[in-house]
Amino acid sequence: MTRHSERADAQLTVDLDALTRNYRLLKSRIGGARCAAVVKADAYGLGMHEVVSALIRDGCDSFFVATLDEAMALRERVPGVFVGVFNGVTDAHHKVFKSQSLIPVINTLGQLATWRAQASGSPPHAAILHVDTGMCRLGLTSGEVALLADEPDRLNGVDVVLIMSHLACADDAEQPMNNAQREAFAEARKRLPAAPASLANSSGIFLGEAYHFDLVRPGAALYGINPTPGRPNPMAEVVRLRAKIIQVRDVDRPQTVGYGAAHRVSGPSRIATIPVGYADGLLRNLGGRGRAAIGEALVPIVGRVSMDLVTLDVTKLPATAARPGVMVDLIGGPLSLDSVAESAGTIGYEILTRLGQRLQRQYVGGGR
Numbered sequence: 001m002t003r004h005s006e007r008a009d010a011q012l013t014v015d016l017d018a019l020t021r022n023y024r025l026l027k028s029r030i031g032g033a034r035c036a037a038v039v040k041a042d043a044y045g046l047g048m049h050e051v052v053s054a055l056i057r058d059g060c061d062s063f064f065v066a067t068l069d070e071a072m073a074l075r076e077r078v079p080g081v082f083v084g085v086f087n088g089v090t091d092a093h094h095k096v097f098k099s100q101s102l103i104p105v106i107n108t109l110g111q112l113a114t115w116r117a118q119a120s121g122s123p124p125h126a127a128i129l130h131v132d133t134g135m136c137r138l139g140l141t142s143g144e145v146a147l148l149a150d151e152p153d154r155l156n157g158v159d160v161v162l163i164m165s166h167l168a169c170a171d172d173a174e175q176p177m178n179n180a181q182r183e184a185f186a187e188a189r190k191r192l193p194a195a196p197a198s199l200a201n202s203s204g205i206f207l208g209e210a211y212h213f214d215l216v217r218p219g220a221a222l223y224g225i226n227p228t229p230g231r232p233n234p235m236a237e238v239v240r241l242r243a244k245i246i247q248v249r250d251v252d253r254p255q256t257v258g259y260g261a262a263h264r265v266s267g268p269s270r271i272a273t274i275p276v277g278y279a280d281g282l283l284r285n286l287g288g289r290g291r292a293a294i295g296e297a298l299v300p301i302v303g304r305v306s307m308d309l310v311t312l313d314v315t316k317l318p319a320t321a322a323r324p325g326v327m328v329d330l331i332g333g334p335l336s337l338d339s340v341a342e343s344a345g346t347i348g349y350e351i352l353t354r355l356g357q358r359l360q361r362q363y364v365g366g367g368r
């Protein structure tokens with residue numbers, strides 16, 4: 001376990017036991033399907049190596065990243081596992097894919113041709129075919145799928161290990177688009193060579209068995225984000241951001257707090273200053289909107305969030321409860337990640353991926 005130095009006034013704790021509990025919970029929901037883990041963007045900001053190591057110890061053997069750099073960083077640390085790369089393969093870099101046994105997600109017929117051109121004379125090249133069923137982002141169009149069905153030679157030398165698509169609205173179970181995409185996916189599969197299939201991200205798992213196919217690709221839910229917004233969060237909390245009060249100011253006359261004099265204090269009050277700011281991922285628009293927790297008591301963030309500091313109005317707490325050295329929760333504990341995201345007008349994904357590099361990180365659990 002990496003210990004926080006005594007100097008650290010702000011601590012980011014990543015609970016790897018909670019992570020693996022989440023992995024097991026997702027697995028328990030998918031019958032016999034395989035549960036991969038999406039670890040792009042440094043495992044949603046939590047630390048790819050620590051996250052991957054913990055998941056491997058828990059039996060996970062398939063991972064997805066977005067970029068080739070991420071895939072190479074992962075491959076360097078873990079030789080044997082399946083690594084799929086969402087953003088596809090280019091002419092310039094196909095050799096790295098091959099030499100490091102990375103599996104490109106083929107998003108266009110051009111990428112397919114690139115990958116296939118390398119396959120001549122060698123064992124078939126493993127590839128994932130991505131068909132677009134409604135995201136209009138990456139993936140083969142229905143026209144391209146039809147062309148592949150008519151000209152199956154385009155797949156010669158390519159070993160299709162997975163056919164995938166991605167849901168646009170999985171976090172809303174009432175959305176008719178979910179079923180429409182599922183049907184479009186089934187249609188596309190009929191026109192392509194038989195191969196295992198994958199449609200569901202975290203929320204897709206909770207849409208039920210019809211969405212599970214052979215492999216699921218959760219990211220967010222592993223890291224504690226609620227995959228079923230509007231319903232209780234079935235996932236365990238993985239991330240906790242806490243910091244010590246470093247100063248408390250007694251205010252006895254009307255004055256303003258912070259940049260832009262954005263907050264005005266009218267009566268006697270106390271303002272506590274915490275050493276976490278937007279450079280640490282505490283989004284600036286939490287100023288005047290967000291909250292922090294001292295014990296179980298919620299206190300408002302007042303004034304603007306600065307780069308390194310944020311101010312709280314702790315007037316309603318006894319002076320002994322809000323004094324320098326006391327720990328304050330900013331994310332996690334009494335303040336769920338999703339509630340912080342809501343206060344900031346964003347989603348938990350953005351909160352996690354913005355967590356700053358300056359924060360001292362403590363990894364707990366994970367079977368090490």
Ligand SMILES: *Cc1c(COP(=O)(O)O)cnc(C)c1O
Nearest residue numbers: 038166201202217218219220221
């Ligand atoms: C990011 C991503 C996922 C994971 O989505 P979550 O909502 O975080 O579970 C799955 N599939 C694709 C293609 C992705 O880009």
